[in-house]
Each structure stands twice: as structure tokens, then as C-alpha cells.
Amino acid sequence: MEVLVTKYRELIGSIKTRFVRGLAEHINWKAQAVCIEGARGTGKSTLMLQHIKSNLPLDKTLYLSVDDLYFKQHTLIDVAEQFYHHGGRHLFLDEVHKYADWQREVKNLYDFKPQLQLVVSGSSILALQRSEADLSRRMLRYHLPELSLREFIALKERLVLPSFTLTDVLEHHTQIVDELKSKLESPLKSFRDYLTMGAYPFFLEGGKQDYLMRLNQLINVIIDYDLPEARSLESSTQAKLKKLLYIISTAVPFTPNIARLADQVGTSRSRLLEMLDLLEKAQLIHNLRSAAFGVSLMNKPEKVLLHNTSLIMALAEGQPNAGNLRETFFYTQLSGAGHRVTYPKAGDFLIDGSYTFEIGGKGKSEKQIAGIQNAFLALDDLEYGTAKKIPLWLFGFLY
Incomplete structure (x- = not known):
């Protein structure tokens, strides 16, 4: 004792x-x-x-x-x-x-x-x-979710900034950006740093290479030790889980073809769905589903995203897809703040059954959300927003 x-x-x-x-x-x-x-x-x-x-x-x-x-x-x-x-x-x-x-x-x-x-x-x-x-x-x-962008800034730059509700961001984003920029010189630089190495507090313990190496070790520990303790897994299944993670990390955001994905991994359709469910429970991926169909093991997800952007950077070997990073960031920040994220009929995400979001670069138009009530654009490479165009980085201040 x-x-x-x-x-x-x-x-x-x-x-x-x-x-x-x-x-x-x-x-x-x-x-x-x-x-x-x-x-x-x-x-x-x-x-x-x-x-x-x-x-x-x-x-x-x-x-x-x-x-x-x-x-x-x-x-x-x-x-x-x-x-x-x-x-x-x-x-x-x-x-x-x-x-x-x-x-x-x-x-x-x-x-x-x-x-x-x-x-x-x-x-x-x-x-x-x-x-x-x-x-x-x-x-x-x-x-306890991964670090938000706001928490990353507080930890890295010793700069404590306020958090805002989603309603605040949607209704007052221009004023909020003014408030934040009075203290934070370059939100976009902090955002870029976060995408690379901001999800886990241990980024403080070394440089970028150390951080990404530790992340790969963390993934191996989860798949090689944590999962077998909870479920009976063969070593061949563990290897396939890692291959599946790599495929997801390099993909363009898309509705997955389960049969094709199963063929790439070298398994059956039903087994692949089980693997996706297992990786989600291990908090390595998000399976985005339509609210209309609910959560069911045999209902294929509409999109599959890694659990955070740091995992993408660790697995994609320096070649992450920009759209994948943007959508993963948005999903992580909204779910981390406690919001329900589902797949909409139009757009990329439906939040709490009420707000539709399309994610993209600053040049994206409102065409894809035209006619949709309570629809917004969350745009990258944008420091200030206008009306329904909101800077993507700002959603990192929800918690």
C-alpha cells in the first residue's frame, strides 16, 4: 500500500x-x-x-x-x-x-x-x-474529446480565449472574429498548426515528427492490445484494420462502396461493416449515418472519417486530402461540443437535426445549399465570413 x-x-x-x-x-x-x-x-x-x-x-x-x-x-x-x-x-x-x-x-x-x-x-x-x-x-x-482548436491555442500559446455556442457562431460570427482577432494575431496559422498536430495534449513533448510517431504508436497499441482485450481478434484482422485506416486517411470524402472497400481490404462485406463499427468504438473513426436510418451495424455509413485530423496526418504519409481534413475537423469540433452530427439529404452535415452545413474552400458558392432552410457554408482559407459564409476555423471555439 x-x-x-x-x-x-x-x-x-x-x-x-x-x-x-x-x-x-x-x-x-x-x-x-x-x-x-x-x-x-x-x-x-x-x-x-x-x-x-x-x-x-x-x-x-x-x-x-x-x-x-x-x-x-x-x-x-x-x-x-x-x-x-x-x-x-x-x-x-x-x-x-x-x-x-x-x-x-x-x-x-x-x-x-x-x-x-x-x-x-x-x-x-x-x-x-x-x-x-x-x-x-x-x-x-x-x-473527454480530443483538444478543440481553442484548447490547443490555450495550451500551445498560453492564450485563454472564450468558447461560444453554435447559435452564437451562426448569428454573430463577424463580431466574434473581431473579438478573437484582437487577441489572436493569425487564426489561420493556428488552425493549420492544429490540423497537423493539435488533437492530443502530448504535442508539447516534442516536435512534429515525434508527435506523428507517437500517434502511430498509439494506433498500434489500440489495435494490437486494447481491441483484443475487449474482442477476440486474429492477427490477420488487426492487419486489415490498419490497412482500412490507411485507406480512409488518404480518401476524398465520399459515400463508401462497401463491396469495393471490402475487396481492397481483403474481407467480406459483412465483416467490413463489423470492422468499421469496431474502429468507431475504438475512437479511431467516425461513421456518419443518415438520421433517417439510425445506427445499425448492417446499415452502411454514408461517410467514413478518421476521428481527428492528427490521425490523418499520421497515416496519410504527408499526402492528406484537403477535403478530408476540412470535413474531419468540422465533425470533430461539433461532436466534441456535444452536437449530434448526421448525414443530410443535401450538403455535408446535418447538426442536431436543424442546421445544414456544406464544407469547402473559400471559393465555394451557396449553390449547393440554395433553398435549404438554416443552411450555412463553413469555409477554409477564410479569416472573416459574411452572412451564411462562416470561417471553418471558428468552429474550433465551441468548447
Whole structure:
């Protein structure tokens, strides 16, 4: 037990609180049980440690990384019991899905130790989903998305800028651009930097090449280790998943021909649909579907996009498609802000069933959204917008 406390105190001593993810303000930190899920590398561990350092008594709090070798010989419930009997009241469990049968032990702690607050995190959505039946009514769940453009600027340039609602952006984008440009000299430069290496906080730990190399390593860890822990996968399937990711990273945004895509990957149509679903649950891709058909494994997606633009840059080997980058950025920022993104009858995206968006370069006309109510253009290479033409970069300030 002492070794765990020592590791926790050393981590707390090294943690910085200058920049904190926006999600921290929305979490009900007073709840008895909280689950923070999100893709690998988004900063869940840091978020938990920052909250401890800034808000909790260190002697009544314990942070544990549950994949620690200590748990090869000790149970989580025994550690929690010992911690509780010594006055502990706040237990943070990181990478909880790495611990076998964690759902049952967390449920028991919740039921029999009501004075013990539990905060857990995990990056494997597939593994965390298995906890929903037992823990859904006990645990508040929050999703930590990749960095927004606004958060990237705050972290990289130490410049804290406000966030805006989608309604604000649609109705007052010209005034908002004036406000932001009074503090941010070149939004388009920051936007370009973000597209290359802005989705994950670890961009601070090295240059562009280090960042992209770490991203490739992250992809391999997810496919080679995380997915097999949650699903039975053959090594040949893992190789096909990586090939599928590469194809998606270099593609022009399009409605996928599933039969042709299956042939490219070397699998069957039904198996390809399963692979797309698996990659989406692993938070490596987005499957964009029409709201009219809903989410079903056997309904093919209307578009397939990587989960963020950094993944495109890491996989596309320096030859990303501009349209792919633009649409991926838009999807990531809107979904990260909590908006429902579906495929429209016309245009590229339908947001919350109400707003239609066409994405493109600054020369794109309003022809493709003509006659559509509540339709807008989100345009690249545009610093200021006019009327229904809104700078694409501005959608990076929604969270």
C-alpha cells in the first residue's frame, strides 16, 4: 500500500495546473461515482490529477493506475478497504478497464461504502460498455474529446480565449472574429498548426515528427492490445484494420462502396461493416449515418472519417486530402461540443437535426445549399465570413 501512496504523491508533485481541459467545469465532482471516458492520449489522467491537486485534501485522496503491477498480487477491493479504514474518502481509479471484474468491485464499493467517492477513467469504450448494466444508475458518465482548436491555442500559446455556442457562431460570427482577432494575431496559422498536430495534449513533448510517431504508436497499441482485450481478434484482422485506416486517411470524402472497400481490404462485406463499427468504438473513426436510418451495424455509413485530423496526418504519409481534413475537423469540433452530427439529404452535415452545413474552400458558392432552410457554408482559407459564409476555423471555439 505504501508504494502506491508514494507513486501517487510523486505524480501530484509533478502535475501542472496552468491549463485544464474545459470538461473539468462540467463534471459534477461531488457525485459519489463518476466515470470519465475518452480516447487514449486525450488527457484523462492529467484531468483527474489536476482536480485532486486543486480541490481535494491529499491525505484523504488516492489516485491509482489500475494497470500497475501491484494489482497482479493484490485486489482492488482490498486496497480500497485499507484506504477507507485509514480515513480515505476520494478514490481515483485510472485505466480501470485493465482490471478484471472491476465492475463488480466498484459496484460493491459504491453500495457498501457510501462515504467513499469513486472517480474512474478508461480509454477502452468496448470494455467500459460492459459496465453499463450494473453501473448506469450509479455512475455519472462524461466523455473527454480530443483538444478543440481553442484548447490547443490555450495550451500551445498560453492564450485563454472564450468558447461560444453554435447559435452564437451562426448569428454573430463577424463580431466574434473581431473579438478573437484582437487577441489572436493569425487564426489561420493556428488552425493549420492544429490540423497537423493539435488533437492530443502530448504535442508539447516534442516536435512534429515525434508527435506523428507517437500517434502511430498509439494506433498500434489500440489495435494490437486494447481491441483484443475487449474482442477476440486474429492477427490477420488487426492487419486489415490498419490497412482500412490507411485507406480512409488518404480518401476524398465520399459515400463508401462497401463491396469495393471490402475487396481492397481483403474481407467480406459483412465483416467490413463489423470492422468499421469496431474502429468507431475504438475512437479511431467516425461513421456518419443518415438520421433517417439510425445506427445499425448492417446499415452502411454514408461517410467514413478518421476521428481527428492528427490521425490523418499520421497515416496519410504527408499526402492528406484537403477535403478530408476540412470535413474531419468540422465533425470533430461539433461532436466534441456535444452536437449530434448526421448525414443530410443535401450538403455535408446535418447538426442536431436543424442546421445544414456544406464544407469547402473559400471559393465555394451557396449553390449547393440554395433553398435549404438554416443552411450555412463553413469555409477554409477564410479569416472573416459574411452572412451564411462562416470561417471553418471558428468552429474550433465551441468548447
